[in-house]
Amino acid sequence: MTAPATIADHHAASARSVSVSRGYRFELVKLVSQWRIRLLVLACWITPALFVAAVSRQSTLPVDTLFGRWMHATGWAGPLVMLGFAGTWALPLLTSMVAGDVFASEDRLGTWRHLLVAVRSPRRIFAAKALASLTVILLLVAGLACSSAAGGVAAVGNQPLVGLDGHLLTPADAAGKVLLAWACVLAPTLALAAIGLLGSVALGRSPMGLLLPALVALAMQLAQMLPLPVAVRLALPAYAFIAWNGLFTSPTHLGPLLIGIVVSLVWAVTATTLAYLLFLRRDFTNLTDDGSGRRAFTAGALPLAGLVAVTVAVVASATTASGSGIEQDKVQRSVATAFAHLYRIQTKQLNRPDVTEAQLKVAATCDKGSVKVAAEGPGNDWRCVVTWHLPGVDVAGTAIYQLDVTADGRFMADGDGPKEVNGYFLVRTPAGDAPNPLWQFDSNVELLATSKG
Known part of the structure; x- marks a missing residue:
């Protein structure tokens, strides 16, 4: 070349x-x-x-x-x-x-x-x-x-x-x-x-x-x-x-x-x-x-x-998205589900007989502090009363929570009694004091519509 x-x-x-x-x-x-x-x-x-x-x-x-x-x-x-x-x-x-x-x-x-x-x-x-x-x-x-x-x-x-x-x-x-x-x-x-x-x-x-x-x-x-x-x-x-x-x-x-x-x-x-x-x-x-x-x-x-x-x-x-997506039935379902899971963790901490979610039959009734206010949308004025049943006990247990629900669906539930359930930060366990899982807990509301159950 x-x-x-x-x-x-x-x-x-x-x-x-x-x-x-x-x-x-x-x-x-x-x-x-x-x-x-x-x-x-x-x-x-x-x-x-x-x-x-x-x-x-x-x-x-x-x-x-x-x-x-x-x-x-x-x-x-x-x-x-x-x-x-x-x-x-x-x-x-x-x-x-x-x-x-x-x-x-x-x-x-x-x-x-x-x-x-x-x-x-x-x-x-x-x-x-x-x-x-x-x-x-x-x-x-x-x-x-x-x-x-x-x-x-x-x-x-x-x-x-x-x-x-x-x-x-x-x-x-x-x-x-x-x-x-x-x-x-x-x-x-x-x-x-x-x-x-x-x-x-x-x-x-x-x-x-x-x-x-x-x-x-x-x-x-x-x-x-x-x-x-x-x-x-x-x-x-x-x-x-x-x-x-x-x-x-x-x-x-x-x-x-x-x-x-x-x-x-x-x-x-x-x-x-x-x-x-x-x-x-x-x-x-x-x-x-x-x-x-x-x-x-x-x-x-x-x-x-x-x-x-x-x-x-x-x-x-x-999608079925409408409004803020935060509705009363969704909040109640989310609070009841979280409470049932956390109650079982507390039961294990206190060395009590184990129970299942089906046995507890947890339900929550939530409103925004007054019947005159629609129970929907974000706010720190949500109030929920949680009820549950224990096997062999005729009287249902109750607990009160104050909820702060943010616009994105997240909420923090703050226990408001009774003190034996969610009134204290710590619970006495056989191994010593431990954080009480029911005192405060975080959860969220799914903004999209879901089927109940």
Whole structure:
């Protein structure tokens, strides 16, 4: 082969586009080489274990969070407490730091032309950056899950976990459901990451692109606190951050969880597609063209707002969801179920003869403090009278609870007597004082309509 032909072949080979795999490795190295990403990885793999272990050793527990009151009893409560915190604060911030900056960093450094000369394909650049940011986010989520689980089990032990409706999960079952709960929140995390990609492309070097996932997550969290119709609540990706609690009931409440996962994945695909189309239309020859607020509004905010409207319509038509979803019969059924399970745990603590739920025949009568107020919707004025029967005893037992029901269906029941059942924090057992499971307990109302029984 002649020298000119060899030089021509060399130039042709160098002009080919870099493969996505090579671009992905390059972008991944760029991300991991940043000091703030390294700090985030170390923090996610170390801090949760230290936090859960330290809190589990404290005399006061975060009882205002799901499963917080059980952190003394089992190591599997710790990762669930961490999951609740991560869904509200940690994961939105992590997606902002990674996905929200992956394109904007090139604008700040002015390196787009060099990258285009090296890769020669905007499509492959987008794919490589999106995959690299996704890899780092998955690494961070895995660190939060594994570290918090390891810290809880090491500090407290591999003990059974009391479910959200009071039934007892074996250590193996608890471990599997904890892992599944963390896997389920990957869907809304991907939705926030896609919003981060969209903001990073549409807003360029503007700091708003970096903050967009956190701001969107905060807005959706505030919306979840409002008394919205259940169809609107389920149509927001943020609901998937709390719908995992349905895994810890018997039977499991999978309807809201599956809807939340599907909605989150639809958001992820839609936002990523919008970011991809905006990126391909970008003028890389103009260094001052790094996004605009108008473009972000017309190509980003409007389509996502339309997606919310479509999703609400689909959820409302495909389910039996109506109103707030919090109704009197649902609250009564949930309180009675949790009380029956927890009563059996207390019976075992006190070394009394075992009874079954069928023998107890637990029933609850709940209202909102007055017959003039409709017994529906969230509020801290719910009041329930629980009755049950013991074998060989003619008189039915009664207990009173004050309920604080939040807009997302979660409630805390606070015992209001009699003192022998739920009036004290501790009960005297043959092995010493132990926490009274009937004093206060958490549970939730399934917002979608379910069959009775």
